[in-house]
Amino acid sequence: MNTDTAILQEELLQFLREDQVSTNETILTNHSKDESYHEGSLPDLVVFPESAEEISKIIKVADASGTPVIPFGLGSSLEGHVIAYDKGITIDFSSMNKVTEVRDKDFLVKVQPGVTRSQLNKALKKHGLFFSVDPGADATLGGMAATNASGTTSVKYGVMKDQVQDLEVVLPNGEIIHTGSLARKSSSGYDLTSLYVGSEGTLGCITELTLRVYGIPEHVMAARASFPTIDHAVEAVISMLQAGVPVARVELLDESSIRRVNQFNGTDYIEKATLFLEFHGNEAGLQEDVAFMEEIVKNHDCEVIHFEKDNAARMKLWEARHNLAYAYIHGSPGKKMMVTDVCVPISELAGAIRHGREKIAELNLESGILGHVGDGNYHALLMIDMENEEELKKAEKFNEEIVEYALARGGTCTGEHGVGKGKMKYQKREHGKALPVMEAIKASIDPKGIMNPGKLVQSERRNNQ
Amino acid sequence: MNTDTAILQEELLQFLREDQVSTNETILTNHSKDESYHEGSLPDLVVFPESAEEISKIIKVADASGTPVIPFGLGSSLEGHVIAYDKGITIDFSSMNKVTEVRDKDFLVKVQPGVTRSQLNKALKKHGLFFSVDPGADATLGGMAATNASGTTSVKYGVMKDQVQDLEVVLPNGEIIHTGSLARKSSSGYDLTSLYVGSEGTLGCITELTLRVYGIPEHVMAARASFPTIDHAVEAVISMLQAGVPVARVELLDESSIRRVNQFNGTDYIEKATLFLEFHGNEAGLQEDVAFMEEIVKNHDCEVIHFEKDNAARMKLWEARHNLAYAYIHGSPGKKMMVTDVCVPISELAGAIRHGREKIAELNLESGILGHVGDGNYHALLMIDMENEEELKKAEKFNEEIVEYALARGGTCTGEHGVGKGKMKYQKREHGKALPVMEAIKASIDPKGIMNPGKLVQSERRNNQ
Known part of the structure; x- marks a missing residue:
């Protein structure tokens, strides 16, 4: 452990218990990667806070020293969102996993960010309610909001963005805010809720979510x-x-x-x-x-x-x-998974999948095609031997080709997995002159660039490196 | 016409025809007010652009001289959104009123901002499609997006925010961006579309909208x-x-x-x-x-x-x-209309309306209660004699009381009409520490504060006055 980390640890231990701050090698390793082919990188420390107030204090410590902060749910993301590329403090939400309130008459539920989708549905069942968004992984709701996740039901019920009514967020300066209200609709102020959903931890740390839920269908x-x-x-x-x-x-x-x-x-x-x-x-x-x-x-x-x-x-x-x-991962031991994630207008879907299949046939890799086709979103799943540089290269080239195809037809490089590290290279191509607006927003809310650096948008911090 | 206005006019006439730039008193008066009780104020000039490129040039002229720019649809807003409190250039969209593309297979339509909701529905009918959002006024779609309008169908189809898939926007520096794509869902970049919907012209000028439409129900x-x-x-x-x-x-x-x-x-x-x-x-x-x-x-x-x-x-x-x-306005000649607009969680709706009715009974004003009750949104409609200061005061006090009641129960000060000038005084109470985040976003995108100043959030420009 270097001196800076030791100082950080000491500062954190002013308000956290010893078991809430870890520099244990196994713990760091478990928090160094996600479920994808992206190479891992260890954080300096992992913390296990139990409240927004503790997270506020942690972020104030990080802010003072310019230390990166990486929010970490269950590590089920697919584009390197939780990897500590610049080291720093990883915040693990496993001790913030309570369903805090079921407002059944309002079809709303309040949860801490570490609650998983299946845990929430178990809690809702006795109220005759369910939560609709269901990515493949039993992800945490904090992570699902951070990436604007979706799943099999979004064709009817919508994506994560459609379900999040309010977020409690700790800002990069440690202040705690609410982005929305309990009212079903509002025209008051800028829509910070939608800004934070999909912001991948780059604008602050989600500490509570108010989510819309539905009556279990008759x-x-x-x-x-x-x-x-x-x-x-x-x-x-x-x-x-x-x-x-x-x-x-x-x-x-x-x-x-x-x-x-x-x-x-x-x-x-x-x-x-x-x-x-x-x-x-x-x-x-x-x-x-x-x-x-x-x-x-x-x-x-x-x-x-x-x-x-x-x-x-x-x-x-x-x-x-x-x-x-998981079936693919299980069936290809030793290999890593790359999942593409383009989404196109429905009128372009048949062509996009045909194009994807033609290109995939040239690869000679273990692969499959699946998709939330009602939304125009499809995935090609490729199993890669990471020792074989050529395999990785051709998989990456394939990913680029289908992204290019989608963008040329009004689509997006990611329908639901998010940008993370893996899709940053497509942001300029997709957003053009809107990208500087995103960078300006990032700089205005997180001027030091401490929040999840190296993901989604470039920040001052990394520009200056 | 003062010297500054004459200079502005000359600069605008470098690229606009004479009939696209007006300083005519009647034209200025028609663009000085909305449909509410808010007192009007004349802009210096009204322009009638025909393309995003022209709007870009207009805004570059305004940017260079620090002149306010006020986007103006049909003036049907209810909180003073289009009133030129600081004078400046009002952009009238009546020459940008074309439905530019119906993508029926994608359930999408592209429209210019001056298209009205009834005009759009007329154009969609032959495709078996309809657009769902229906505020009372036959408002323009640009204005409806700017205020995140809703109407009678939002309980099923959602509000304006749920329908806007992409916006073409001219930024305060004159750059033209797109905020979204044609893909039904995306996790790519910050959600600028939702940021611009409801931003009331304070972050740029909407020049085209891509909207979701629905099959006419069987x-x-x-x-x-x-x-x-x-x-x-x-x-x-x-x-x-x-x-x-x-x-x-x-x-x-x-x-x-x-x-x-x-x-x-x-x-x-x-x-x-x-x-x-x-x-x-x-x-x-x-x-x-x-x-x-x-x-x-x-x-x-x-x-x-x-x-x-x-x-x-x-x-x-x-x-x-x-x-x-309009029935109320027609029935109370010479009076002005104040419409309240709180929205509360459904579980609080009965209490909120009961409270509103008790308070309204004390006022002894022409009034009614109506509402999009499926969303928890209700309006009290008050007819005010603007010559009678006491009437205005007691109506404003009533408005404050029901806003206070709603905010104390997790509601919002405006469900669908927007902030404009009229609801700015409630923003701090409603958003607390999230308000400085909104102000930071405003400052980062519109550093000179030229876009619709004096509405929604405070900007540097007005702070320095």
Whole structure:
């Protein structure tokens, strides 16, 4: 431990207990990386605060010494968001994992940032409520807000940004603010809530979230629809959206992904390009929606529609979808995962996936294509041997090619995973003259650039290095 | 015309035609005020640009001389947003009123800022699409984005912020940026779109909007439900929301408002506290939803439910609702209108309206209570004799009291009308330490404070005066 770290530690121990401040090698290593192929880097210290007030004090210490601060949920991010590239203090939220208030009449819930999505849903169930956003990982809600995460239900319920009503945030100067209110809508002041959602810890540290929740739907119907090719499946989704069929979930899995699902979960789903579908509503309305969907998928040569009638089979279906990245990781031991994440306008989706498939075929890598196709967002999943520099290079080139394709058609380089370190190189291409506006906002709120440096936007701190 | 104005005019005429630059007294007067009780103030000049490039040049001229720039749609705002308190150049968008692209497959439309909501819906109809946000006024979409407007449908479709996918904005330095993309979701960069929606022209000038649109619903059912008291009506709405009845519209009108509606529109609606309701969906689902609604309103002593079966009667119902403010203005010649606009969590709505009614009864002014009750947003409408200082004072005191009541219960001082000049005094109370963050953002994007000064946040320019 160097002198600066020892001084920092001493300052932190003025108000934190010994077990709340760690320089233990294993702890540092566990906080040095995320779930992606991005190379890790150790922080100087990991702290385990228990309140916004403690985080305020930690950030004041960091501010005084110009030390980087990296908020860390569960490390399930995919673009290096939590990696301590410039060292510094990593804030672990595992001791801030309480659902603090369920306001069932307002369809709102208050949670600490370390609560995971499945933990929240467990707490909500007895109130007849659920939280909609479901990325693959059982991520923390703080992390999900920080990256504007989404998942299988966003086609109906929206993304993280649509669910966050208020945030308590510790600013880079240690002040504690609220970005919103409990009112469902507001035209008062600039929308700081939406600014902080997706800001990836670069403008402050989220210490409490007020989230919108929904009544558990009266009736739910899930189905798997298998198609002769992935093209047929994508075209079926586009037709459904055009026709206004109100799907709650519509997920695409290619043949390779279904094979991984079967291997990992012991299921026997037909190994062809498949849509996982779900509908929510009242009984009569649902029947009409499902009949309409059946008609459309059949028009697109759907070969089999299998309805998941009982609750257990339905749960299994979505668990299999959520675990898909882990199924790939499990099936390719020793390799690291790169997941692309472009999102395009729906009218460009079929072309984008066709382009992606052509390019992926040239790579000769373990790979799959899957996506939240109702949003125009698809992922190519590539398994890389990190010892093999050529593999990494060609995977990166592929990622660039599909980003370029998406941006040329009005799309975005990241639909839901965020910028982190990995997508910074595309920010100028995507945002053009809007990027200096983002940098100006960063500089105005975090003038020393201590908050999660090296992610999302350049800051003064790193410019001066 | 003073020398400075003459110089400005000369500079503007370098790239604008004579008919695009006006110092005509009548034109200046028409651009000096909005639809509210706020006192007007004349700009130096009104310009009528036809493109983003022209607006960029106008703003560069303003930037060079530190001249205020005030974007002006139709002047239907209610908190003094378009009043030229510091003089300067008012930008009128009436020559930028084209629907530039309908991307029906993407459920997106591109419009210039001067397009009105009814003009847009007329253009969308032949595509089977509609735009959801419907404030009372037939406002321009640029103005609606600038104030984060909403209306009768936001309980189902959301507010303006939920519809804006991308904005073209001219920055205070004249640069032209895009804040978003055509992709339905994105986690790339800070969310400048949400920052600009609701920023009331204080961070730049919107020159094009890309908006989300919806398929015209397969089936629509509208109804009027009359209750013995306003309390009964509010409690019925709360029960409907709790039970998850998927209303598309639910508007409250008190007895006085129904009376005004009948006078202004020649209708014969029952003059009691009433809910205007609408449901959208497929035929079978709709019947089930409406039956559920009927059951709930009857449990709350609903006296009559009248279904508006044909399209014409349904259109008349919503037209009557939209014209309600004009009905009051028409019915009180010579008086000015103050509209309050608090929004509270649904669990606090019944109490808030009860408090508002008690306070309003003490005023002895022409008044009514109405609201987008599904969002927890209600308006008290007061007609004021501006010659009578006491009337204005007591109306302002009432406004303060209900804002205070809302803020103490987690609400907001404005649900949809915006801050403008009128609600600036509540910003510190509502946002606390978040207000300096807003001011820092303002200063970083508009360092000279030329964009719509004196609205929403304080800027350097005015601090130095």
